[in-house]
Amino acid sequence: MTEAAVNEEQIELWNGLGGSAWVDAQETLDRMFAGFEPILAEAVPEGHSGRVLDVGCGTGATALAVARRLGPGGACVGLDVSEPMLALAQRRAAETGLPARFQHGDAQTHAFEADAFDAIVSRFGVMFFSDSVAAFANLRRAAKPGAPLRMAAWRHPKENGFMTAAVRAAAPHLPGRPSFDPDAPGQFAFADGDKVRAILRDAGWDRVSVEPIDVACRFSAVDLDLYLTRLGPLGRLAEDLDEDTKQRALAAAREGLAPYVEGDAVRYTAACWLMEARA
Numbered sequence: 001m002t003e004a005a006v007n008e009e010q011i012e013l014w015n016g017l018g019g020s021a022w023v024d025a026q027e028t029l030d031r032m033f034a035g036f037e038p039i040l041a042e043a044v045p046e047g048h049s050g051r052v053l054d055v056g057c058g059t060g061a062t063a064l065a066v067a068r069r070l071g072p073g074g075a076c077v078g079l080d081v082s083e084p085m086l087a088l089a090q091r092r093a094a095e096t097g098l099p100a101r102f103q104h105g106d107a108q109t110h111a112f113e114a115d116a117f118d119a120i121v122s123r124f125g126v127m128f129f130s131d132s133v134a135a136f137a138n139l140r141r142a143a144k145p146g147a148p149l150r151m152a153a154w155r156h157p158k159e160n161g162f163m164t165a166a167v168r169a170a171a172p173h174l175p176g177r178p179s180f181d182p183d184a185p186g187q188f189a190f191a192d193g194d195k196v197r198a199i200l201r202d203a204g205w206d207r208v209s210v211e212p213i214d215v216a217c218r219f220s221a222v223d224l225d226l227y228l229t230r231l232g233p234l235g236r237l238a239e240d241l242d243e244d245t246k247q248r249a250l251a252a253a254r255e256g257l258a259p260y261v262e263g264d265a266v267r268y269t270a271a272c273w274l275m276e277a278r279a
């Protein structure tokens with residue numbers, strides 16, 4: 001299959017509204033998810049001179065965090081389907097002079113060179129494949145034998161109250177609610193740890209470990225509306241509402257997230273999986 005034949009809906013999303021929201025909110029998101037950087041970058045020893053792949057690298061935070069640890073000769077390659085997110089990642093690498101470069105491609109189908117990477121990392125970039133076993137088999141071929149895989153993905157929405165509170169609060173004003181389909185590509189596609197273990201094993205990875213991690217996240221309360229209208233699920237649900245209803249939904253959503261606001265900061269705990277394996 002060609003790259004264009006799979007993952008079309010996700011590719012459209014990440015090159016459209018999803019991608020532009022993540023580009024516009026890059027600083028907010030990177031501050032919010034800063035706690036994941038050391039956890040993932042640890043896949044690579046300080047001063048490492050090998051090649052590392054960041055899957056679904058987006059605007060580049062994890063690839064840049066890895067690149068900061070690398071020694072002479074080391075390089076981190078970020079792969080993503082989103083042109084606007086890659087363009088920002090590329091600019092950030094150029095500005096910092098870090099050994100990170102970015103490549104356009106679908107991790108599920110990209111024709112990687114075999115045995116090319118000494119480690120593979122990802123922060124929230126692997127839950128969007130139409131065929132996750134095929135994608136992870138493709139990534140395993142790209143990894144050198146024994147190379148570590150280290151990634152983060154969301155656990156169940158029930159454990160991630162911050163991610164659901166806004167929509168729950170705004171529900172009376174909304175025409176529909178996002179239904180959680182655990183098998184559809186999306187934020188919570190890896191919510192079931194047993195399913196993730198099976199995907200990695202079926203794709204040929206060894207020493208599979210999928211363990212819960214709870215990571216403290218924080219962003220400025222000034223950015224709460226940005227989160228609600230562009231990044232959270234509310235933004236898309238409210239798209240077709242008239243302005244009055246939209247404002248009522250937004251006010252209710254703000255109220256729903258009030259328990260997470262402390263002074264000038266919004267704080268919550270991200271209930272995630274740390275997924276590890278060896279090629």
Ligand SMILES: C[S@@+](CC[C@H](N)C(=O)[O-])C[C@H]1O[C@@H](n2cnc3c(N)ncnc32)[C@H](O)[C@@H]1O
Pocket residue numbers: 007010014029033055056057058059060061062079080081082085105106107108122123124125126128129
């Ligand atoms: C939730 S964002 C995370 C971005 C980045 N890793 C971060 O933490 O800031 C998901 C990313 O996965 C990318 N993505 C989705 N499907 C992909 C695929 N099949 N191959 C490569 N990247 C993909 C999206 O374009 C997007 O950049």
